[in-house]
Amino acid sequence: MMLRKCIADVILMIFFAFAATIVSTGAAAQTIISTPSPIAPTFDPTRLAQPPTVMPPAQADNGAQAYWSMCMGCHGDHGQGLTDEWRASYGNEYRDCWQSGCHASDHPENSFEILSTGAPALIGAGKLTRFANAYELQSYVHGNMPFSPAGSLTAEQSLELTAFLLRESDTLPGGLTLDMINSSAVTVHQKVNPPENEVPGSFLLIGILVLATVGLTFRVSTKVAIPNARPAFVYHLHPPRIPAAQSRFWYTLGTGGLSVFLSLVLLLTGLLEMYYYVPSPDRAAVSVSIIKTLVPYGNLVRNLHFWSAQFLVIVMSLHLLRVVLTGAYAPPRRFNYLLGLGLLVLILLLDFTGYVLRWDEGVHWALVVGTNLLKTIPLIGDGLYRFVMGGGGPGPATLIRFYAWHIFGLTLAVIILVTWHAFRVRRDGGIASAPPGLSQGQQWITRFDLVRREVLAMVIGIVILLIVSLAIPAPTDSPISSFSSMTGSSQAPWFFLWVQQLLKWGDPFWLGIILPVMVVTLLGLFPYILPNADKNELGHWFPRGNRLAQVLTVLLYLVILVLTFLGAFSPNG
């Protein structure tokens, strides 16, 4: 008899501990405010045992502890929810303790009234169907759990609990630690395996390409043009011969060819991204995250796309500088120079539209500021804003429009202009006009050797791009949740930092619209209003003829550089 009493006492004590846990965390129970259930107690104390501690604990292990102390009372010991069976395990007097009043003064006000739906099951197939991904689940847990006081969990705890629930349902990608960004890519209902490591494959490719450069470097083309034969397509795109002095790397810096190469990489990687990217506000950042974390080599593809775009802006700016500092835009190449300027503007627009497609907090304010800038234009500003946004403010229509411009509208314009630009270069006699009186022979290189050099530059370019993309990931941020709260970075993308810095100093229309337009216009006018280089001076750096344009351009570049640095390092200067 004594023994039985003893056991009964221990069981009672455990009950009290359990009840206290429920009260202290406010995790209260139950739907049916009804007559006490006739189910007999099925109490089994092992069901209340604390999960074993794992060292070092994985995220889900921490979640298991939190679940045990805060969630289990209502959601059950294996996530079955507040079933009759689970309630029965409480013992008669505790089953409906909110009626018997055992929570006493700690009883949270109204805490049992709203549970008309019960405490739902959380673990297993077909559960948690309202959540598409782990990000949604953790925000719900963070905002609404535990039952009382709701919202008392830290963001970290919410993620731990989410990881625990997914692990128990066998949908947590192995080895993945959930965070605010990658959680949006992890589905709640379907197990997605994280991709294999992309580093070995990339290094294999890098190694092969490096070996190939050796051959490309030393095998000078011995091909000679067969008289009257028509060249193959790729060769036909190049002039039959160009002057050797002007085909040197230190004359051209290879910037034109590199720009074409980077554009090709952008087209290809962009195409690959389109297979997974979803241009809708609630899915965009998630799909970017999926490309980054779950698609095999997706992270590499995205990084290549990002870095090619950043390099393209730099390489094109250098190309422009090279053309001015060698006076190469002198007639008959003036118009082609304008085509090039147009391309630079288009690429900046493409960079900006692509940047916005991430639709996460990192781009949020750049989008707001960049488009509000349009509103400051007199007369047409408001119409232009609505045209760009597809409505009165940022929303689904905005994303679709930016997507259309980025994927097709602007890209088509670039393809047409690049083709035209290259055609004009070819028609105007190649990379540079030959100095008058240049004879045949050693002073020229053939189109075959030119193509070899281009392939070499491309291979080196791919290797550098691969290394940078493996080393430095393209930025991501958490999805935009609301357009009124200021949570993201307030910095413009780096290529517009100089404009952002200008905007700190005065009227947005003059400094943010007119001034940048004037910079481009001024550059475009140089060949038409300033003296040009003489024919005899062409093909060398710093010809005397267009000195004034050279000085002005360098000054302009320096000013933009200084403004960019100011913008980068003094956020509120």
Added chain:
Amino acid sequence: MMKSELSRRDFMKLSTRTLLGLGAVLGLGGLIRYFSYEPGQGPPTVFDLGDAGSFPIGSRTIRGEVPAVIINQDGVFEAYSLTCTHLGCTIEKDKESIGFTCPCHGSAFDETGKVINGPAQDPLKALHVEITGENRLIVHTD
């Protein structure tokens, strides 16, 4: 009969070009019309901020969803939009004072919404506040 100064050939050329130009203008007009449809709804302009009693006398409450600061000045409600009048970023409350600063371009505003520091030119927009019969606080942002 007077010979026309315009030869037949020139006339044909001119009318062809005029027609083509007209067609282009018409096409452009159609294109502009095409883009004039706005699928986007635009942001909401009316916000129900709940029981007015939850904004006690003398309080200054920031509501991020509008975004606005709600001021209860001796029972009279005022609200200022927290959207920067410069280029539309949401301004943030200063740590030391009760003024606001914009994180994008550094405009500063005092507690009554006046500009202390550029580049913003205009004071914060005062929002229309309405108290309904059920004592709910409604803010209009337009």
